[in-house]
Amino acid sequence: xxxxxxxxxxxxxxxxxxxxxxxxxxxxxxxxxxxxxxxxxxxxxxxxxxxxxxxxxxxxxxxxxxxxxxxxxxxxxxxxxxxxxxxxxxxxxxxxxxxxxxxxxxxxxxxxxxxxxxxxxxxxxxxxxxxxxxxxxxxxxxxxxxx
Numbered sequence: 001x002x003x004x005x006x007x008x009x010x011x012x013x014x015x016x017x018x019x020x021x022x023x024x025x026x027x028x029x030x031x032x033x034x035x036x037x038x039x040x041x042x043x044x045x046x047x048x049x050x051x052x053x054x055x056x057x058x059x060x061x062x063x064x065x066x067x068x069x070x071x072x073x074x075x076x077x078x079x080x081x082x083x084x085x086x087x088x089x090x091x092x093x094x095x096x097x098x099x100x101x102x103x104x105x106x107x108x109x110x111x112x113x114x115x116x117x118x119x120x121x122x123x124x125x126x127x128x129x130x131x132x133x134x135x136x137x138x139x140x141x142x143x144x145x146x147x
Contacts, residue, residue, distance in 0.1 A: 003082070004035070007075040026058045032068045033057045062110040 005012055013031050016022060025031045036054035038044070044051040055072050057065045 003079045004075055007078065009071045009075055022056060026056065029058070029060070031058075032064055033072065035072070 004010060014021075014025060016025070016034065022034050022036075025034065034056040036056065038052060041051040041053070053076065055069070057069055059065050
């Protein structure tokens, strides 16, 4: 865990010991992702087996989820390379087996949010155009009247 934090990309927000706490943190937006590591992860890696790590991502903001996923996988890959460089055998398995699960929007589909956003922008521009004040002054600044 310390290697993960030392990567500079992440901050430890919460240490969770109960699975039921995961949904609340993701629902409230307190965290973007939850990294689930079994208590015997170091023993698994020390025994030459791939340690199983699960990443739970909130898909509420697809861009953030995709970027976070890339950073998480890169950080875990760096840690895995460091751990495997000390392996006795070149045929040793990878240090981690990563299972990423995206919650709330598994397909990371953002198209259903783009169309309503575009409609809101068009309505804002249209309302600004329709409510702009009409000038009563001519180019010289004097008021003009038509009879």
